[in-house]
Amino acid sequence: EVVLTQSPATLSVSPGERATLSCKASQSVSSDLAWYQQKPGQAPRLLIFGASTRATGIPARFSGSGSGTEFTLTISSLQSEDFAVYHCQQYNTWPWTFGQGTKVEVK
Amino acid sequence: QVQLVQSGSEVKKPGSSVKVSCKVSGGTFSTYVLSWVRQAPGEGLEWMGGIIPVFDKTNYAQKFQGRVTITADTSTSTAYMELSSLRSEDTAVYFCARDHVSGVFDVWGQGTRVTVSS
Numbered sequence: 001e002v003v004l005t006q007s008p009a010t011l012s013v014s015p016g017e018r019a020t021l022s023c024k025a026s027q028s029v030s031s032d033l034a035w036y037q038q039k040p041g042q043a044p045r046l047l048i049f050g051a052s053t054r055a056t057g058i059p060a061r062f063s064g065s066g067s068g069t070e071f072t073l074t075i076s077s078l079q080s081e082d083f084a085v086y087h088c089q090q091y092n093t094w095p096w097t098f099g100q101g102t103k104v105e106v107k
Numbered sequence: 108q109v110q111l112v113q114s115g116s117e118v119k120k121p122g123s124s125v126k127v128s129c130k131v132s133g134g135t136f137s138t139y140v141l142s143w144v145r146q147a148p149g150e151g152l153e154w155m156g157g158i159i160p161v162f163d164k165t166n167y168a169q170k171f172q173g174r175v176t177i178t179a180d181t182s183t184s185t186a187y188m189e190l191s192s193l194r195s196e197d198t199a200v201y202f203c204a205r206d207h208v209s210g211v212f213d214v215w216g217q218g219t220r221v222t223v224s225s
Contacts, residue, residue, distance in 0.1 A: 043215035091210025095168035
């Protein structure tokens with residue numbers, strides 16, 4: 001199965017700063033990569049699919065890039081509500097797999 | 108607006124089974140692809156399998172083959188996930204989720220906590 005490795009495990013950022021999260025795949029997944037945001041006690045929320053397409057209602061400060069095996073989620077200016085765990089997920093090859101998550105915390 | 112509402116928390120003994128439900132409101136249930144994803148404490152997300160109710164077709168992750176059964180009742184717009192031979196490692200929150208595009212999950216249930224303990 002495709003293994004997704006997210007880095008860093010924890011990212012400490014001040015409000016208003018930029019956050020850059022990485023997701024690397026063990027084999028090419030083309031552009032079949034999604035990003036989700038998850039807050040404590042809540043279900044994940046779809047942010048990005050197709051590596052770079054924002055889901056409905058997602059603010060423009062969230063952007064995704066990459067293809068093949070290397071992907072990036074960028075949050076251009078962190079708002080208080082953005083502190084959460086972010087998961088990447090590939091849907092190119094069965095079984096669908098997720099990364100272990102990156103926690104974005106307040107610096 | 109599509110909503111997925113799951114059944115409540117469960118506490119089970121090792122070796123037993125659990126069946127979690129996911130009721131869908133809004134939209135056309137039978138045409139959706141519904142998946143089950145679990146999250147063990149402090150861990151990442153893990154896809155278990157999915158179903159297309161209109162075809163009654165299922166697909167399971169190999170890890171869970173033989174232990175998980177996903178079904179759907181189109182008359183009540185409800186999907187079910189049954190996991191058997193439970194062990195402590197199955198303690199997790201189980202989510203149902205709708206496929207937006209094959210493998211992309213745009214609507215999620217609230218999660219059902221399953222605790223396996225003797």
